Amino acid sequence: MRTLNISDFDTILQESVRVHGHLCPGQVLGVRMAICGLGGIGIDDPKGKDRKKLLVIVEVDRCATDALQSVTGCSLGKRSMKFVDYGKMAATFMDLETGRAVRVVAKEEARAQARDYFPEIGNQYVCQIEAYKIMPDEELFYSEPVAVKIPEDEMPGARPGRARCARCGEWFYLRSGHCTHLCRSCRKGSYYTRVSSLGEALCEKP
Numbered sequence: 001m002r003t004l005n006i007s008d009f010d011t012i013l014q015e016s017v018r019v020h021g022h023l024c025p026g027q028v029l030g031v032r033m034a035i036c037g038l039g040g041i042g043i044d045d046p047k048g049k050d051r052k053k054l055l056v057i058v059e060v061d062r063c064a065t066d067a068l069q070s071v072t073g074c075s076l077g078k079r080s081m082k083f084v085d086y087g088k089m090a091a092t093f094m095d096l097e098t099g100r101a102v103r104v105v106a107k108e109e110a111r112a113q114a115r116d117y118f119p120e121i122g123n124q125y126v127c128q129i130e131a132y133k134i135m136p137d138e139e140l141f142y143s144e145p146v147a148v149k150i151p152e153d154e155m156p157g158a159r160p161g162r163a164r165c166a167r168c169g170e171w172f173y174l175r176s177g178h179c180t181h182l183c184r185s186c187r188k189g190s191y192y193t194r195v196s197s198l199g200e201a202l203c204e205k206p
């Protein structure tokens with residue numbers, strides 16, 4: 001089955017909307033970006049025969065990110081999607097077998113250009129949804145081939161070893177080139193602060 005036949009666009013978008021929870025410009029843009037990126041590396045069946053060779057590196061955590069996941073079938077849990085937080089509406093699509101990779105970036109001008117397609121639609125949100133469905137790739141994106149080096153232990157099928165942190169005692173997955181006796185939160189600081197001194201009931205640490 002060819003998953004990415006352009007005539008399937010509505011079906012692909014519907015699935016993305018189902019996963020994401022609502023129809024928004026980001027869903028349409030994300031679906032278009034995925035189709036553009038997969039086309040750029042010659043992958044037409046991302047959830048079928050091509051599923052083990054596809055990797056997506058996404059640079060933003062916005063609505064479009066869910067669309068990228070829905071269309072490509074790649075996810076953090078499968079390690080086939082990487083999140084590199086650049087805050088850019090951009091993603092790189094990579095064929096792990098050939099090493100071929102294409103980075104696709106949404107053009108800022110497309111937001112304003114959408115109005116030219118449907119000047120009669122006053123609501124910018126609705127206007128973008130409709131325009132992004134039909135605007136040509138060249139107006140929505142620019143893309144270029146890139147070279148990406150994925151460390152062996154970050155590949156989708158990798159089984160990295162684990163170690164116990166000498167400071168906090170918690171277990172963590174090892175990464176090549178990283179410390180093997182201190183976890184990353186103990187080394188670099190953590191996103192959370194412990195509040196157990198406030199008296200909340202917590203499970204005891206082993």
Ligand SMILES: [Zn+2]
Nearest residue numbers: 024026027063
């Ligand atoms: Zn959304």
Ligand SMILES: [Zn+2]
Nearest residue numbers: 165168183186
């Ligand atoms: Zn630690």
